[in-house]
Amino acid sequence: MLRIPLRLLLFLCSFSLLAQEYFPKNDGVKTTNSNYTAFTNAKIYITPSQIIDNGTLLIKDGKVVASGSQVTIPKNTTIVNIEGKSIYPSFIDIFSDFGVEKPKRESGGGRSPQYNPTRTGYYWNDHVMPENHAISKFSFDSKKAKELLEAGFGVVNTHIQDGIVRGTGTLVALNTEGGNDMTILEQNSGQYFSFSKSVTSRQSYPGSIMGSMALLRQLYLDAEWYAKGNSSTKDLSIEALNQNKNLVQIFDAGSRANALRADKVGDQFGIQYIILGGGDEYERINEVKATNAAFILPVDFQDAYDVENVYLSQSLALSDMRAWNQEPSNPKVLADNNITFAFTTHDLKSPKEFKAKLMKAIEYGLSKEKALEALTTTPAKLLGKSSEIGNLNKGAYANFLITSGDIFDKKTKVYENWVQGTQTVVNDMNSKDIRGDYEFNLAGESYKMTLKGELSKLSSEITSDDKKRGSKVSYDDDWLSIAMTTKDSTTQEFVRLVANVSQGNNLNGKALFPNGNEMTFYAKKLGSKSTDKTDDDQEKDDDEDDDIKVKKVIPVTYPNMAYGFKELPKQETLLFKNATVWTNESEGILEQTDVLVKNGKIVKIGKNLSDSSATVIDATGKHLTSGVIDEHSHIAAASINEGGQNSSAEVSIEDVIDDEDIDIYRNLAGGVTTIQILHGSANPIGGRSAIIKLKWGEDAQDLIFKDSPKFIKFALGENVKQSNWSSFERFPQTRMGVEQLYIDYFSRAKAYDALKKSGKPYRKDIEMEVLSEILNKERFISCHSYVQSEINMLMKVAEQFNFNINTFTHILEGYKVADKMVEHGVGGSTFSDWWAYKYEVNDAIPYNAAIMHNAGVVVAINSDDGEMSRRLNQEAAKSVKYGGISEEDAWKFVTLNPAKLLHIDDKVGSIKVGKDADLVLWSDHPLSIYAKAEKTIIEGVTYFDIKRDEMMRSQIKKEKAELINEMLLAKNKGLKTQPIKKKEKDQMHCDYIDHESH
Template sequence: MRKRLPVLLLVFLCSFTFYAQEYFPKNDGVKTTDHHYTAFTNAKIYVTPTQIIDNGTLLIQRGKVIAAGRKVSVPAHSLVIDLQGKHIYPSFIDIHSEFGVKKPARQGRGRRSPQYDASRKGFYWNDHIMPDKNAFDAFAFDSNEAKKLLQAGFGTVNTHVADGIVRGTSVLVALDSTDRYDMRILDEKAAQHLSFVKSVASAQNYPTSLMGAMALIRQMYKDAEWYAGGHAENRDFALEALNAHKGLPQIFDAGSYQNDLRAAKIAKEFGLTYIIKGGGDEYQRIREIKATGASYILPLGFPDAYDVTDPYQASKVSLADMRLWNQAPGNPAALAKNGIPFALTLSGLEKTDNFKTNLIRAVDYGLEKTKALEALTTIPAGLLGKSDIGNLKTGSYANFLITSGDLFDKESILYENWVLGARHIMEDMDIKDIRGTYTLNAGGTTYTLTMTGEAASPKPELTAGTEKIGSKLTYQNGWFNLFFAPDSGKDGFLRLSGLVATPEKFGGKTVRGNGTEGSWTATRTAGHKESKDTAKEEKFLPETAAVTYPNKAYGFPELPKQENILFKNATVWTSEDAGILENTDVLIKNGKIARIGKDLSAGGARVIDAAGKHLTAGIIDEHSHIAAASINEAGHNSSAEVLMEDVIDADDINIYRNLSGGVTSIQILHGSANPIGGRSAIIKLKWGLPAAELIYKNSPKFIKFALGENVKQSNWGDLQTVRFPQSRMGVEQVYMDYFQRAKEYDALKKSGKPYRFDYEMETLAEIINKERFISCHSYVQSEINMLMKVTERFDFPVNTFTHILEGYKVADKMKAHGVVGASTFSDWWAYKFEVNDAIPYNAAIMHSQGLNVAINSDDAEMSRRLNQEAAKTVKYGGVSEEEAWKMVTINPARMLHLDHRVGSIKEGKDADVVLWSDHPLSIYAIAEKTLIEGVPYYDYETMKQMQANIAQERNTLINQMIEAKNKGMKTQAPKKTDEKHFHCDTEVYGI
């Protein structure tokens, strides 16, 4: 039988339950609920950066804004805070933070063999793809760091684990440092984060390069589409997370303007919208940055001036680095003026304390205050899709700052930072300014006390007559405490304390070291004046250097324009059947070679007297590694998925140097880290233009293959014995396996059945279908024969053997195979074992057998002297001068399937020409003018003027930096920025 409880007991239990629910601590840590209203009156309120209320009232309750306006009804019993003369702003938002999360420990490879497979089971095949990771799981509130962020004006941060190519989701956190931790998390999954930098938590090799990272991201998106279609056989938690998070804001940490453009390129390919975290140098290519249509996150970590007082040390600093110091603070203003939306971030600052200084500096450099405030409030909120932060509209979180005045005024004081309606005091709003000079009477002695520094933390200077006395002052919450030792310490120390009622006169109690007590008074005799130290901190706004294209030495203030030019009476090396024409005119019109002949009419074209000079087609380098940010993707034995076009570096000074040597076109080849390398980039050296505009339109498709020591890792170290192949026999099998796989892939694709899109297989299928050509790094005759036999089995020829230093042994077989070209060095040999049989007659012998022979560089220095390298074939083998010249013009053009466009002087071809001061094969010849499509990208006289301008600009910038140092600005030690010179094996040995 069920028993009933007595009625009184039931009433008691019900009462106890009600009491517990209302007042007992809950499991989530909330002890009480605050229902009262707080009204801030008589303030200038920035509801948004553009909605400003003078003498207004802000009413808040339960961590939210109830109202903001001039006529706000304040409920009875509200806490009213009079902010007469003060300003209220929304607290700042940083959407690219690492607050409260730590990067995983670096997994150094040490003495271990490289890791090729993923370590996570059930996840994507690459460890560096981690969309399943959530910063929320690793987040721990850091009160000390939160205090620094609050002092800088931030109320909300979007924090993530900055590790990996796909880094997972971020967590949106309110920086409330009270014990209401249940309210801090505003969004557990606020955004998805990506980068080009692989995880430190995994030792998995792939990718080893920037282009590899880009290829991996592309393949990941394709795999995610395939997985979403239900085609995958096994479950993949990473791809599931990637698809689940595709609706979140996508934040891409790029870190430089070039990487900004690379990230935007991927976004465009996949119809995505990235929010790109830049590097602070976006102003250098503002037109291209705007064209991305992306929103940006900009750092405020401006570089310090260099200490260039020592002329020798000053010579180490490049003009580009000097300009960066001079120009970088104007980066936010440049984006704002061009209508590019951006948020500002603390990321990249050495110290949070530097934030306000650099923010004001950006404003001084032209950033409008309204735009600056938007970049810290409404824009980051909008990028995250949050309407309840970054503003003080009704219903928004009560995250706001109380300042003494204009936020962007250096002297303005941040008093309080309210987060979720909780008060965080930065400075006492009611502090009395006691700075100035006082007569101090204490212990029967009269002193002079002068207080300088900040109002909240004044610095004392105490004197008795002419004697200066060491002292220490603390001034907090209106209490004045001064400690010093009078009479050189004979009578012990003296402590003065008292509450400041008025700055004009105040006093209190003294205590001596022996315990004797007394009284003291301080009477102001003079007000505070700015000291010389403060004067040192006056605004220093050096004249901003003009941006050039590219923004470094020898960049153009304005991009050169296409011209119509008539060269008169030149010796014309046609590289065609017409041969060398004496005293001949060449008319260039609309970027093309319009006419060749004698006594041509200018027809409005600029006339250049070329008598005694030589006009040739521009030199073409079939094998180059300049103008690239990376060369080898060494993570796998095949990297057919990577594109050299992704990593073109249009700012590489070697482009200009090559132009000075008459080079107009190059093929940027992948290195020789693996048997199957990456896809080539064929570009014109249009100095000053962005990377995308250097690439040949409708460019022929090429890929780099490699044979020999590098691909089988002979010289990579004793631990490099894991990756296949490890022998020359293995190299052959790699080709057989990959071509067979590509053949099967292509057949499946053409069948119309579902298939997983694979960038690597797509590329290899193009080779089999004769849509992409091979340029193969080669040395030894046995391997050359091997590759020809392999490709014959799959019914396509090798297009070009490059290096081909034993080509003289197999030239007849190459001819029979149908090799389009042999691109070789003029006289390199014996620099490693497999080139011991190289001879300087190689080019001439291959030429005599009917092969199309070119001389290439594979070297940044040699590439600007290819005219002289070609001349060596005259000496070594007796090749005629005309045929030697063809080896650097029309012959490489034929190899690259570009001979209908460039490589010779022929009517209708692109006007890529060079005017030489002397015989072009002479060591005395100077390229006076180098034109590409009729645009003078190099002019010898202009170059000399540039050198004078560079010297003058360096002097100006050095003087500016010296002045900056004299004005008390922080400086850094001069350092030299080393140029990278890439070769085939760069980033291979010692990986």
């Protein structure tokens, strides 16, 4: 006779489908005294590489007393036999905000920017807060602790995730029964940084990534000056920064590009950051490895896109599709390159997602040992706590997990998580795993049933005649009870099923019908299909073939996007035969001429040239020119304007070069080989320029023109006096105010330079250093300009301080003052025919370039536009029509003349022996609208080839189709998907303002 416990019978009497159930839980063994507790017969992972089979873990007073296969157990010991189970060190999250509420942005405020700080006695910038301490904001969050404990974590390193310098973090043990004296392992466990501003201040500076980098550099310089006792005022922020310098320094970069930028700042000051990455480190693994930094890796791998809508899927960028495929391989790539890394739950919606995400990394080749290291010994070592956490050696905290088996097996359950000897039951280790598929018969009807989810929160699906029956299930103390709706669901009556599951895989018990009848209940378990996943898990178990398909990783290209190279193109020896050669030199245009390129240089020009080692290119009927040079561009940069204050000489575009900007490739297709990336025109004194060669596929640093001259952007007119802004707080507000600002800044720079040269102690100021370079004629000015009165004004200011303006860019009223420009020695880089797009260009005319040229000004045609830049050859041709400029001189407007303005004409700008082999082979006359760049070559490397481009288009189409098919398969298997959101690429111009979320 079936014996049913009285408490279960009472429960069944009151069972309702909507009732809230309660069962007393088996909490297992609790150590409520100071006796020893020994866990015996377990597989113990003392460290990821030190594993004991059939071992014993002995703990007392929250710490490990001994662990191993030969442990002497004292008499006063509670012994827990966990034969067949495993013990692991609890996990550590080194980057968390546990128990620290994220600051909120203050409400109110208008469009008017805030330029001054809100605090006194602290650093001049509100976003620098090293004096903040997470411990002062910390409050133990029991709910979040439970989630982390269930995910396997025992210790978290938490901090205030706000600001550029965020202050110190706090190391916390997730001991739900301990007071602060137990849970706080280290009050000041590290110092945190980022490039993102604080939400608690509206101070406008910095407003860009390059501004954040400049601020950090100046802060470190100021800290060095302060530490030497040179400051006359007390600064609590700098004092805190200096006090924290011996702590672990952790930088929230959030992407591969920002990680490299953070490391660049750190290297300058001898600081080795631990860097929170973005999961895209695999794209430039050699550069990442060269940082010598340890990384904290998020595991928020992307879901597949929902690509069922054919039209929407066409808008998906190949780089986004690849990210879904490639990101899970990131940890393996770092491990293969011996880069130290730890994992974090950062950016996950819930810690519940962590295991499924981590399992994906393991499926993509990450070894289980490396995965365990990244969760235990590595974060412990990075925090300087290897003797206390992350292992189960003698003396370490008793932070450990009891599992049903291999922690990285999908079917393995975490039973208990002990932190400092305090037990948290995740799943009752004495409960039998009854999840799976069953079939049974009742009263002549056949049923199919699936039990799934966490054992503590089982759910059931029951069908009969392919119709789903409503059901609710409870499982406790080896007793299973199910309430199932009757066939006539309108009656709201239930069949109640009760079974004991202590023996065998099948279910044996009773069925109780609404009319009081009873009958035997028997459910047979089917097969071994895994139902180990919870309702919240992102993936379903797949068969072997599906797993193999998911694991296929698309090879990385350089850059890792459409038109990227599988292997970077190599420098070649090239011989162009029978070309029409536009030399831009005294020889002029040479017909049926050969040009030999070797070792990245032009080595011979003439007829009937030969070289047995050269690749011969038949250029018959084609035109060979030097590469197009754009004096004024804003492509290939992650920031353009730092408009947070009226001078930003301290920032540099070289810090924010974007080597993945597709406009680099598009410009190559238009014959462009060199550009100057200028700062924008948000302020009178802008930032420093970057002159780059468009070496598509190379990393950001390798794009920079070697030994390039130093330039800076200045600006005049409506933009800098904020004509269209609502702010009346920032000086200047008028054109005469702009003049006074220049005089003020150069006066300060002159005094600074004199002090520096005197040999007396001085506080290094990056902004003043740059302006001093202008005074010393070591840095050149490209100035955004329109109106003749302002053009005259700036030339006079420069002459007052004994230097020259190098280039007026835009210069749409240059034709009015061309004679004065020649007298001053300044060049003009202008548009071909832009006008009437704002008030101060009303007097622009298309003859401007010709008039300046005829007066003796060195004239260039520039783009200031990512679209126009790839057809500058056609823009140059307009000067033939407007002003009668010769074809050769017009061509120089986009080649030799901009090279002269940039002081690089000794290397590029013409076809001359000894110059860099930066060449373009055109299908037609280069000034013709029909001309196509068939080959664009930089230093003997072919970065664009029109035939190769056709092949790449076909390959891109094929790869997209393959990835779309994989995503459709993923959705069909029940994996989560994300909607397609069309992304518009920002087209940056002079007035482009960075997004606040940098």
